[in-house]
Amino acid sequence: MKTLTKQADILIIGGGAAGCYAAITLAEKHPGLSVILADKANIKRSGCLAAGVNALNAYITPGHTPMDYVRYAEKDAEGIVRGDLLLSLAEGFNRVTEKLEQLGLVILKNPDGSYRTRGNRNIKINGENIKPLLAEAATRSKNVMVLNHVNMVDYLQEDGAVSGAWGIDVREERMVFIAASAVICATGGAAGLYLPNHPGSSRHKMWYSPFNTGAGYAMGLRAGAEMTTFEMRFIALRCKGTIAPTGTLAQGIGAAQVNARGEAYQTAYGNTTSERLFAVVSENLAGRGPCYLKTSGITQEEQESLEKAYLNMAPAQTMRWCETKLEPRYYDVEVEGTEPYVVGGHTGSGYWVDEKRQTTLKGLFAAGDVAGGAPQKYVTGALVEGEIAADAAAEFAKDRKTPVLPAETVERKKEWAMHFLQGTSAGANVASRSCADTSPSMGAAAPGHLWPSEKLPVYDTDSLEDAMQQAMDEYAGGIKTSYRYTEAGLFQANAHIERIERLSDFLRARDFYGLMKIFELKDRLMVSRALIAHMSARKETRWHSFAENLDHPGKDAAYEKYVNSRLEDGKIKILFRPLVKEGDTA
């Protein structure tokens, strides 16, 4: 099998918002360090920012302070936040915004040159090209080498510290080993754990990127890192069918939420992010759905502006308006909840980190959606966090000799990867074959295998993914149960996930794309298992819908603490930690 072996002072895994900004920071402030940025796709359009964004959701507008932002996020999360982390992000929002403008991002201005605000915390932009701009700046950097199409699989560890990572190059069909003095994980959150809104021909039309599969969380868990607050799931309230963002309608043009009878119901439920979702869920259950954002009555001009705004971030919505002739000035826009995600940029889920964003593993730093404790982070927060992690990783790397990879480790990892290619045409001829097969995975009936059929696995990757999503949907609070769950149900969910994990070891891939799909499934299963343990541990309902525990329907002051976890001897171990306020250290 072909391999690529590299060494660097710092390895960044994932070149999304946080990863690109970490690379830019390392280029500008630490040009003497060598950096490798590895992403599973091409960083030009990889991750959440692929289609573009509609606004910068986290900005300190005139008359407000970073502390105001901390208070807002704390209230929205019912107190379960890391004040120290939030404050350090809020203090940097405006700094990175200026940098984005320097890189070429178009920001809407007032006649006096100040940024035009949307509500208290947002500013308006043309976010269509935000990702190409960040990618260009990262790629330009002399000390940064970008490896596109390299999906990282696991960390390498040496002398009690993380010493690099290995992965697979999907394009070149080779294994990749990178030794590094410090590693920054910026792989984003986890989508695809639950059955999505449209499980058939549009199974990937989801809010969060279906290509962010929770790899960073899973790699961390497998290496022994501590995670926090997975149970605070994020469920987005979005435009029906297209899953396009609603902020443009709700905050942008001030559209109210109304039910099928035209009644504005929101005030009856409160106005936190989870309460806005819970309101829709409750109205539907009470027989007053569907629910809408009241856009009828807007002007033709406003409608045209909306059409353009959506083309810059979620083209499907404009397409739908034009195609169905359900123009928003005549017809209200229906809203629905998505399936649940684990995503640290919106809620508090992710690595447990210190103020410098070092995880509980020495030499491993985390930034963006993969890092926990700081909800409402959004793009600007991910950028600031990338910057903080880059500075800390640079500091750490300076004092460490670049680790070398033991040949025996390389051999062991190769064997592990080969195991999934065995018996297929890929396994027989991995190095010389050009990209050929169209189907990502192979089951018993798939052509191209060299083994007798009785030795082939019964299941393929897709069918195990379906099984996982169905178990999570039915027993762990998916769309089917209106996001509600019981502990007995969670027990069932866990049993299914463990069963599917065992089955996943028998999967076979016929090419490196199929191999990546197997690793993605394994990552999702790992994250699901941790998520279930977290949900079982918080015996209260602090956030409606996000964590609606039917056995404990009320809020309980005894749970004003973090639920954290670690993988020990293959089992998820839960631990609790006291709240950390701004000014404290964790």
Added chain:
Amino acid sequence: MSVFVEREKCVGCGGCTEVCPGNLLFLREGKAQIRDVRDCWGCTACVKECPKNAIFYYLAADLGGAGGRLYAEDTPSTLNWVMKWPDGSEERILVDKKKANEY
């Protein structure tokens, strides 16, 4: 929700296969092809990247689609979105790259 490659227009430049955030597109016999239409996120990165307008994006029937096709032409100052309807008619929306969203 997915994309469709019009083989006769595709020149096999590899632009779309490079940018798909899910590695879903690849070249075969000099033409771009999608591995599985169900796996498309609908980000339209490939549509915007194609110099030949050879990829269009469509709303699948389960999302309320009505058979329309969405193409994009990337020019230095504007991004021109072209929607083609089943009756042969066409609609264009030009987005100025220097203008921010009003909402």
